[in-house]
Amino acid sequence: MSGAKSLNLRAGFYTEDHEAYRASMREFVRREVEPHYLAWEEARLVPRDAWLAAGEVGALGLSVPDEFGGSGESDFRYPMVVAEELAKVGATSYCLSIRLQDDIVLPYFLELCRDDQKQRWLPGMASGELIAAIAMTEPGAGSDLRGIRTSAVRDGDGWVLNGQKTFITNGINADVVIVFARTDPGAGSHGFTLFVVERDVAGFTRGRKLDKVGIAGQDTAELFFSDVRLGPENVLGEVGEGMIHLLQRLPKERLSLAAQALASAEAALRWTQDYVFERTAFGQRVGDLQATRFELADLATEVDVSRAYLQNAVIALNEGTLTTAEASKAKLWSTEMQVRVTSRCLQLFGGYGYMNEYPIARAYRDCRVQTIYGGTSQIMKEIIGRDIAERYSSYGQ
Incomplete structure (x- = not known):
């Protein structure tokens, strides 16, 4: 009309x-x-x-x-x-x-x-x-945090922390690090505690700044803890409730990653639209070619529909009603969408899309990790699938 x-x-x-x-x-x-x-x-x-x-x-x-x-x-x-x-x-x-x-x-x-x-x-x-960081992942324990080996043992009214963490965002810059550690091997999910480790405490060292495929400016590091002595003032939350504390805050973490994914996908699409309607081929603007228009139509639809779901999830978060499954859906869809959209946008730039001087090339490298950290896409699917299955837990009984 x-x-x-x-x-x-x-x-x-x-x-x-x-x-x-x-x-x-x-x-x-x-x-x-x-x-x-x-x-x-x-x-x-x-x-x-x-x-x-x-x-x-x-x-x-x-x-x-x-x-x-x-x-x-x-x-x-x-x-x-x-x-x-x-x-x-x-x-x-x-x-x-x-x-x-x-x-x-x-x-x-x-x-x-x-x-x-x-x-x-x-x-x-x-x-x-x-500057703060949170250290959960270990060389042998990523998505399954129950498999961590970092431990804290009571010593008088304090604790002695030992272990290793990896892939820690802000790991080099961090002044305070929340460390997820095992404090009672026989207590199951109630055998973990969160500790705050400060920059200059004895026994806390940083390994190499990890060389990643993308997000080069963000410092990701290995962290080591050797007989780090911590007082009760460095315990965060309740002793033995570390796993619960993590699970309660994962929805916001995943929504944050989903929001970044959407914002990045929107930016990639905007750069691409500007490019294809400025560049000519076969005597016309690249954006006027039917193949290009159809591709832009697909990409714009994916981005806009993603925003609609994400905005509803943000409203639920603000109201305190966002569930783990809903946050997992936002993270799963938005990050996978970001990878699809960014890759297809780069294709429309042709050879220039592979040049680092163009932001689309950097965005292409940066986006890939989004489906991995904060819980892989496969873990998100497992969480969503479990939520569906639980609705049928008493079916036929």
Whole structure:
């Protein structure tokens, strides 16, 4: 119909406050990220100045309460805005680093810390002065965390921690690391505890900065713990409840990864649309070729339909009703969609898509890990499948 407006999926989802925040984030990205990002990729590390800049403009620690230096804002739409604005300039490594701290690590500190622990760690996490990580994966234990070997043994009123972790995001930069350790081998799922290990504690060392296929600027590392002595003030949450603490916070982690996937896929599609309608072949714009239009139609549909589900999941998260299965669906679909869309977008760039000077090439490398970390696609399918099966657990009985 002539003059009809296209469906605006963001209408009614983002408010004026979100859009005002977006304007400030766009300026922050233009000023502090875009001019420096490629240098960070070459150095394979995001510098601390970039963390401090994020804290200064409120891209970090938004959900930290006012008394600890944050804004006390828990609405997940704000982190989505940050992810979208960083995706537009292809700053995947930086986005992953700060979103790991805010969306994945920070909830543990906000919800499990005692008052003295909050005062100790939250102000620095809000300002960017403290960089955080969470260490779960080990060389022999990834998706099955019950197989970890890192252990903490009681010693008086404290603990002695020993073990090794790998693939740890922010591992080189981290000032505080949440470590998942076995504390009672005979207690099953109640035999694990979370500890906070600080940068300078004796016995805590970092291995190599791992050389990855993509997200080069994000520091991923091996961590080693040799007779690390920790006091009771370094226990996070309840002793023996570490596994429960993890499971309770996985939905938000997976939704964060899904949001990053969607933002990155949207950016890749936008770059591709701009490219094919600027470049000519066979006497016409590449975007006017039927084969190209059909491909763009498929890609735009995948991205838009993905946004519709994700937005509903975000609303559920804000309301406290998002289930593990629903978050797993968001993570499974969005990350697999990101890989499909980015790969097909690169194809439309032709040979230029394989050149690192084009953001689509970097996005192609960066996206592949999205279906692996935070729970592989196969694990997401298992979680969703179990949820379906449980509905029929009493069928026929």
